Amino acid sequence: MGATKTDHFTAKQNAIATLIKSLGHPARVAIIEYLLKVDTCICGDIVNELPLAQPTVSQHLKELKNAGLIKGNIDGNAICYCIDEKAIEKLQSYFAGISSKLAKQKNNCC
């Protein structure tokens, strides 16, 4: 096996898991944090920032893009990347929701 049984879960569960998973790698966390740090879009500078080969970085960028976490606009020779706020908001509100539900729990054990 090895293939996730997505058909056994709800669409929402699969969607949030896919979004979360896209950030479940230090290189992709580093990419997001770098985009955040420079405080603007970045056109052609990400590869030099990461300790990985260019095809590997390109692959990670593709995954973040597919998941909707970043947007990429072609800017002449380079590609201009930035974070997609909507995806971050989704993640934030998802965990905020869990957190607030947890706060209301009775905590009978544990």
Place this chain on the structure above:
Amino acid sequence: MGATKTDHFTAKQNAIATLIKSLGHPARVAIIEYLLKVDTCICGDIVNELPLAQPTVSQHLKELKNAGLIKGNIDGNAICYCIDEKAIEKLQSYFAGISSKLAKQKNNCC
């Protein structure tokens, strides 16, 4: 290859990526959501709730436990699981931090 190059990233980046990754699977999302839904700890009921074989569920529970997302207390014959609030808080504040930083950005392009 196939092995993540954790040594090239910061401890913080690796730690948050590991935590995030543990929720990057619909089965584990479903487990957390179930624990949230029942509004209390669950002793011996998770396997029946999920559309997966018992060893698979056990494996997913182990991953959530290793990541610190859930706690498990032995309760006689069964094991009593519940969400670890601290881990959820970490996730929540991480994304809240990204979100607030994003809000302050100039958005020069994209």
Place this chain on the structure above:
DNA sequence: AATATTTATCGTAATATTACAATATAAAAT
């Protein structure tokens, strides 16, 4: 004590992910 119940572990097959060299593509600069 024997049996049932619950969860964990082992072994393993199928698939996915990670990483990178080699190469391709496409626009910019010379």
Place this chain on the structure above:
DNA sequence: ATTTTATATTGTAATATTACGATAAATATT
């Protein structure tokens, strides 16, 4: 036009993940 620069794609090796049958371990029930 040729070369340089920036990114993507292809191919592939190494490793990780997912899933589950078989089995073990540990407590509960009879």
